[in-house]
Amino acid sequence: MNEVLLLHYEIRGGDFIHAGESSGHVKNILKRLGFHPNLIRRTAIAMYEGEINMVIHAGGGTADVKITPEQIEIRLADHGPGIKNLDLAMREGYSTASDSVRELGFGAGMGLPNMKKYADDLKIRTAVGKGTTVSILTKVSRNQG
């Protein structure tokens, strides 16, 4: 592959049935394109954590993915409530998820830490009352050699 592939997804808030479809779709495309299995796994997990956060915390949003031979760029944007204290939100175990969401198995407060762990670069821009944009970058070079 030597072109650039752009993908766009709409993610619906509160829709737990379809949550993960866009990450799953990206995963399948990366597989078909022959990327390294570890790159595929960490990209898919990082994107899924971001996707599910928009489903749970932000009333949905959009995902834009740019695939090049060198890297995968994922931009998750929402117009949700934003994150008041990002340092706190990045901490393992911090979660504002409701009891009903916790019953589904979410709300471990490990989503953002997971994104940080699996991404090669993570940028979060957030404004209370306006929304959040999460940019995840995974690089092919980390899984070479």
Added chain:
Amino acid sequence: MTVEKLCKALGGTVVSGGAAMNENVTGYYCGDLLSRVMANAPKGCAWITVMGNVNAVAVALMAEAACILLAENVNPDPDAVEKAREKNIAVLCCGRTAGELAVAVHEALCHEQP
């Protein structure tokens, strides 16, 4: 060891099978907090859990678990079964606890003839 063989060793009920029964099991992981599973479950594991919902199927897919082993006879939600079949994820149902299942999977993997 294939999921098929593991299922026989455990005496589990197949809820979602098909081609997914040929997946290779290389380890195991116990847990119900989905982000923890994605953080720590090894690829190719038998994921032992009591989470029988549709999100567990999505997580198994992302974490690349070989199968979901539902402990304590947890009945999966109908939409979870549907999604598992659609995504080709094996789901097995067992009467034992998660701890007992982990021991059983460990033994099955150890005693497998090379």
